[in-house]
Amino acid sequence: QVQLQQWGAGLLKPSETLSLTCDVYGGSFSTYFCHWIRQPPGKGLEWIGDFTHSGITNYNPSLKSRVTISVNMSKKQLSLKMSSVTAADTAVYYCVIYNLDTVGMTDYWGQGTLVTVSS
Amino acid sequence: EIVLTQSPGTLSLSPGERATLSCRASQSVSSSSLAWYQQKPGQAPRLLIYIASSRATGIPDRFSGSGSGTDFTLTISRLEPEDFAVYYCQQYGSSPYTFGQGTKLEIK
Numbered sequence: 463q464v465q466l467q468q469w470g471a472g473l474l475k476p477s478e479t480l481s482l483t484c485d486v487y488g489g490s491f492s493t494y495f496c497h498w499i500r501q502p503p504g505k506g507l508e509w510i511g512d513f514t515h516s517g518i519t520n521y522n523p524s525l526k527s528r529v530t531i532s533v534n535m536s537k538k539q540l541s542l543k544m545s546s547v548t549a550a551d552t553a554v555y556y557c558v559i560y561n562l563d564t565v566g567m568t569d570y571w572g573q574g575t576l577v578t579v580s581s
Numbered sequence: 582e583i584v585l586t587q588s589p590g591t592l593s594l595s596p597g598e599r600a601t602l603s604c605r606a607s608q609s610v611s612s613s614s615l616a617w618y619q620q621k622p623g624q625a626p627r628l629l630i631y632i633a634s635s636r637a638t639g640i641p642d643r644f645s646g647s648g649s650g651t652d653f654t655l656t657i658s659r660l661e662p663e664d665f666a667v668y669y670c671q672q673y674g675s676s677p678y679t680f681g682q683g684t685k686l687e688i689k
Contacts, residue, residue, distance in 0.1 A: 499626075507618075507626065507669055509678040522677040523582075556625055568638040571625035 464489040466557055468572035474579050480544040484557030484572050491538045495560040498531060498542045500553040503576075508553075513540065547579045583608055583672050587681035593689040600657040602684045604670035609650045611674030617646055617655045620683075621666045629668075630655060662688075 470482035486494075498510040511521035511531045519531050530543045540557050557572040584607040594600055604615065613633040618626040628637040630646035633653055643658040657664055665688050670681040 506682050507671070507680040509671070509680065512678075520676045524677070560628075566635065566638045567628065567631045569628040571627075574625055 464559065464561070464568075464570045466559065466570055466572040468555075468557055468575045470575055470577075472575060472577055474547050474577060475581055476548050476579060477546055478579075480542070480547050480551065480555075480577055482542045482555055482557070482575055482577075484540040484542075486538040486540065486559065489561065491533075491535060493561065495562075496531075496533060496540045497558045497560070498540075498555065499558055500555045501574075502553040510542065510544075510555075547577075549579050551577065552579050553577060582677055583610065583675060583679050585670055585672060585679055585681035587668075587670060587684045589684060590682075591685045591687060593687050594660055595689045596660050596662055598660050600655075600660055600664070600686060602655040602657075602668055602686070604648075604653040604655070604681050606651040606653070606672060610653075610672045613649050614672060614674030615646075615648070615653050616671045616673060617644075618669045618671065619664075619666050620669065626669065657686075660686075 465487045467485045493515055497512040500508050509522055513519050513531050513533045521529050528545045532541045554574045554576050556574050559570045561568050586605045588603045615633045617630040619629050620626040629640050629644050633648055634646045645656045647654050665686050667683045667685050669683050
């Protein structure tokens with residue numbers, strides 16, 4: 463059974479850098495599709511970016527200049543950094559892993575981290 | 582960027598009824614790379630359907646997906662009390678992977 467545990471600062475000031483980490487417990491990390499998704503309070507979902515197991519990262523163009531997604535295979539960690547945050551970045555941030563095997567597709571979500579940007 | 586438009590915004594039905602949710606894309610979705618998620622209040626979303634019609638692991642067979650190109654449908658054959666939630670479609674055929682705005686399925 464795969465479990466994701468997120469951690470990182472939940473309160474930031476404008477212009478600071480958001481930094482979140484997702485620890486992955488269980489499973490074979492090297493075959494996963496790793497994503498970050500966010501959800502502003504009371505609103506819908508927004509895809510931030512992903513890290514494929516071929517080592518390629520893809521980012522939402524609306525955030526690309528400020529976002530870095532990385533994976534540490536040895537520590538089984540997925541990380542998100544977003545620079546120069548503003549109030550518009552206030553949201554619940556989720557790390558998500560998708561695993562496709564012979565049974566089918568399974569998704570695993572972190573518990574979500576509410577990041578509030580306020581002066 | 583592909584824009585996904587879900588309809589209706591809110592759907593009011595009773596347990597036991599059939600629910601039909603629509604997701605329309607602004608351009609064709611590559612390889613039917615369309616997923617459906619369910620989200621309950623205070624919880625993370627859960628994947629229901631991928632590649633337009635394949636059920637994710639552990640999803641009951643009352644959930645089914647169909648469609649291709651620009652028009653996709655999620656059908657819940659017989660609503661259970663736990664099915665009342667918000668549903669999102671997502672295309673992952675071309676980056677950025679975009680979501681629809683959601684359909685709220687509420688108890689009538």
